[in-house]
Amino acid sequence: MIFRREKSPQERDALERLGRPTIGRHQPDSPADPSLPRFAVAATDDLGDAALGMLEQSPGRARLALADALSASQPVTSRDRFAGRQDVLGALIAAIEQQRAHVVLYGERGIGKTSLVHVFAETAREAHYLVLYGSCGVEARFDDMFRTFASEIPLLYHSGVSPTADEGEHNRSFADLLDPGHVDPRELADLFQKIVGTRVLLVLDEYDRVSDPAFRRNVAELIKNLSDRAARVQLVLTGVASNLDELIGFTPSIRRNIVGLAVGPMAEPELREILRRAEDATGLLFAPDARSLIIRMSGGSPYFARLLGNRAAGRALDEKRQTVGEADVIAGTEAVLAEWNAGLPRRVQVILQRAEVRAAWNVLIAASRASGTPDGWFGVHDVAAEAGSPDIKGITRTLDGLTGEIDLFDRESADGAPEPRYRFRTQGVAQLLGLSAALARAGR
Numbered sequence: 224m225i226f227r228r229e230k231s232p233q234e235r236d237a238l239e240r241l242g243r244p245t246i247g248r249h250q251p252d253s254p255a256d257p258s259l260p261r262f263a264v265a266a267t268d269d270l271g272d273a274a275l276g277m278l279e280q281s282p283g284r285a286r287l288a289l290a291d292a293l294s295a296s297q298p299v300t301s302r303d304r305f306a307g308r309q310d311v312l313g314a315l316i317a318a319i320e321q322q323r324a325h326v327v328l329y330g331e332r333g334i335g336k337t338s339l340v341h342v343f344a345e346t347a348r349e350a351h352y353l354v355l356y357g358s359c360g361v362e363a364r365f366d367d368m369f370r371t372f373a374s375e376i377p378l379l380y381h382s383g384v385s386p387t388a389d390e391g392e393h394n395r396s397f398a399d400l401l402d403p404g405h406v407d408p409r410e411l412a413d414l415f416q417k418i419v420g421t422r423v424l425l426v427l428d429e430y431d432r433v434s435d436p437a438f439r440r441n442v443a444e445l446i447k448n449l450s451d452r453a454a455r456v457q458l459v460l461t462g463v464a465s466n467l468d469e470l471i472g473f474t475p476s477i478r479r480n481i482v483g484l485a486v487g488p489m490a491e492p493e494l495r496e497i498l499r500r501a502e503d504a505t506g507l508l509f510a511p512d513a514r515s516l517i518i519r520m521s522g523g524s525p526y527f528a529r530l531l532g533n534r535a536a537g538r539a540l541d542e543k544r545q546t547v548g549e550a551d552v553i554a555g556t557e558a559v560l561a562e563w564n565a566g567l568p569r570r571v572q573v574i575l576q577r578a579e580v581r582a583a584w585n586v587l588i589a590a591s592r593a594s595g596t597p598d599g600w601f602g603v604h605d606v607a608a609e610a611g612s613p614d615i616k617g618i619t620r621t622l623d624g625l626t627g628e629i630d631l632f633d634r635e636s637a638d639g640a641p642e643p644r645y646r647f648r649t650q651g652v653a654q655l656l657g658l659s660a661a662l663a664r665a666g667r
């Protein structure tokens with residue numbers, strides 16, 4: 224579980240001391256070997272928004288600005304890098320402000336849930352909401368998470384504490400009023416009911432990763448109790464799921480207190496905006512055909528738009544060109560595929576080359592799309608739907624042929640289940656298949 228929080232004065236001091244550039248002032252005894260790779264820009268430099276023309280003046284900076292503008296490995300945390308999503312952001316604000324509901328944001332992996340929730344948090348803080356962010360891990364425990372949330376709510380917001388309270392009260396938090404042993408959702412709701420002078424939003428990101436059923440039961444119980452008491456605390460849950468039930472389970476008691484919002488694929492103009500913002504930040508230009516190709520291959524995913532845009536632009540920078548062309552996009556995508564393939568276990572790489580596997584390529588691609596569930600398991604009917612084929616028997620035969628000796632899939636037949644379910648055995652295979660299909664679709 225990661226919590227975003229302010230640093231303590233001690234931590235700030237320590238960081239400042241660390242930041243003092245004693246190493247930078249050190250003069251090397253012998254001249255550095257010019258052939259060794261170096262950093263382009265000092266870590267202490269503030270890049271700001273790179274201006275047009277940076278490319279000629281400082282290619283190193285342009286490269287860093289590119290990494291900054293189109294990094295695919297990190298969520299966007301500020302509005303100046305955030306493209307599109309007006310509709311869902313508007314709906315989220317309305318659900319919180321007008322409906323006073325708890326909200327569940329769900330969508331496929333990498334579609335932009337965490338980025339959306341960060342930008343929403345920034346917007347809510349401007350409106351003086353107290354927004355607390357927690358990222359759930361597999362091991363997340365209800366007690367720990369909500370105790371930490373409570374520790375970030377100053378006791379001055381408690382209806383029983385006067386705003387003119389003495390110094391001692393200023394340093395205390397709601398956590399000080401919690402049972403030191405066990406955090407009970409009903410008691411927590413009672414405590415949160417005492418909040419005055421602000422509204423609190425508790426963001427539970429990556430909620431799909433929570434494996435403890437007690438955590439989920441407690442969250443449902445908390446939502447019910449907070450709603451019944453009209454407390455000034457609202458929860459925002461996000462997670463990988465294709466529908467609301469998949470993420471929160473079927474809990475009729477809290478259904479009317481929850482607004483579910485789907486974070487779907489980004490529309491073409493939104494993906495275009497991602498690339499345009501990168502152009503502004505780096506001074507590079509995407510040629511129209513390069514831009515269209517990236518957008519087509521992205522299939523609505525901001526992750527893919529950034530990844531492919533970044534790799535294509537990197538190739539243009541390598542050759543000191545300002546314009547990113549279609550050939551850069553293709554070469555960049557092929558390089559990503561080669562890297563992903565090299566990252567797979569050797570045995571899996573060999574399996575993917577086998578004739579029987581190549582013959583099953585269409586089913587594999589459909590399976591890769593069907594595997595975007597929170598736990599990666601899918602059924603034959605999911606694959607058939609993705610493949611647009613009614614041939615259930617044929618698809619079952621193909622999937623079964625890829626378990627066992629060719630062990631691309633795990634297969635499981637639960638007691639009483641009408642059909643077996645499958646899962647890719649090796650992480651990364653589904654993503655590799657998805658991107659190679661996108662490249663093939665783009666006409667290469």
Ligand SMILES: Nc1ncnc2c1ncn2[C@@H]1O[C@H](COP(=O)(O)OP(=O)(O)OP(=O)(O)O)[C@@H](O)[C@H]1O
Binds near residue numbers: 336339524
């Ligand atoms: N609105 C946006 N504008 C620009 N880039 C975005 C936007 N939304 C997401 N991205 C980019 O897409 C990638 C995935 O985003 P993010 O991590 O927010 O998705 P997620 O749905 O939380 O993923 P996961 O399912 O893995 O938790 C990141 O590289 C992020 O920078």
Ligand SMILES: [Mg+2]
Binds near residue numbers: 336338429
């Ligand atoms: Mg996320």
